[in-house]
Amino acid sequence: GESVGLHLPTLSVQEGDNSIINCAYSNSASDYFIWYKQESGKGPQFIIDIRSNMDKRQGQRVTVLLNKTVKHLSLQIAATQPGDSAVYFCAEKRHGQNFVFGPGTRLSVLP
Amino acid sequence: DAGVIQSPRHEVTEMGQEVTLRCKPISGHNSLFWYRQTMMRGLELLIYFNNNVPIDDSGMPEDRFSAKMPNASFSTLKIQPSEPRDSAVYFCASSLGGADGELFFGEGSRLTVL
Numbered sequence: 001g002e003s004v005g006l007h008l009p010t011l012s013v014q015e016g017d018n019s020i021i022n023c024a025y026s027n028s029a030s031d032y033f034i035w036y037k038q039e040s041g042k043g044p045q046f047i048i049d050i051r052s053n054m055d056k057r058q059g060q061r062v063t064v065l066l067n068k069t070v071k072h073l074s075l076q077i078a079a080t081q082p083g084d085s086a087v088y089f090c091a092e093k094r095h096g097q098n099f100v101f102g103p104g105t106r107l108s109v110l111p
Numbered sequence: 112d113a114g115v116i117q118s119p120r121h122e123v124t125e126m127g128q129e130v131t132l133r134c135k136p137i138s139g140h141n142s143l144f145w146y147r148q149t150m151m152r153g154l155e156l157l158i159y160f161n162n163n164v165p166i167d168d169s170g171m172p173e174d175r176f177s178a179k180m181p182n183a184s185f186s187t188l189k190i191q192p193s194e195p196r197d198s199a200v201y202f203c204a205s206s207l208g209g210a211d212g213e214l215f216f217g218e219g220s221r222l223t224v225l
Binding site for chain 2: 036
C-alpha cells in the first residue's frame with residue numbers, strides 16, 4: 001500500500017459489526033471537518049463532512065459526530081464490510097486556512 | 112467525469128536527477144494543492160494555488176522544490192536535484208471554492224530516489 005504511518009492506530013472489527021473511528025483535533029477555531037478514506041494505492045477519498053454549527057451528520061452507512069467541547073470527531077460505520085478496510089483520516093480547517101490532516105487510523109475488517 | 116489526473120504513477124530515479132510530477136485538476140476547479148505523504152509525517156501540504164497563483168508555499172521543503180501552474184488545467188512539481196529523503200507519495204488535489212472547498216485527490220505519484 002501507499003505510505004502511511006508505521007505506528008498508525010489500528011481498529012479491527014468483525015464484518016457486519018459497527019466501527020467507530022475517533023479523531024482529536026487541535027484547533028478550537030476549526031469550523032469545517034472532513035473524513036477521508038484512503039485505500040491501498042489510491043488517493044484519499046471524501047466520505048462525509050460536517051460544519052461546526054452541527055454535532056451530527058449522517059450519510060449512507062456513515063455518521064459523523066462532532067463534540068466541540070472536547071475537540072473530538074468520530075466516524076461511525078454501520079455494518080462494516082470488507083471494502084471498508086482502509087486508512088481513515090480526519091481533516092480540520094478554519095475559514096481561509098488550509099486543511100490539517102490527522103495521522104490516520106487503519107481499519108481492518110475481519111471475515 | 113475525470114477526476115484529478117497525476118503522472119507518472121511511479122517514478123524511480125537516482126539521487127541528483129531532476130524529477131517532474133504532473134497534475135491535471137478537475138475542470139472548473141480554481142484551487143490546486145500539492146501534498147506529500149510519508150510514513151513518518153503523514154500528509155503534508157507543500158503548496159497551494161488559487162486561480163493559478165501560488166498562495167501558500169510555506170510547506171515547500173527547500174529550494175530544490177518548485178511548483179508551477181501555467182494554466183488552469185496543468186501544474187508541475189519539480190525536484191532538482193532529487194535526494195533519497197524525497198522518496199514519498201506526492202498527491203495533487205483540487206477544489207472549487209479556494210481554501211474552503213472539499214479536496215478531490217488524484218491517485219498519487221510514488222517517487223523513489225535511490
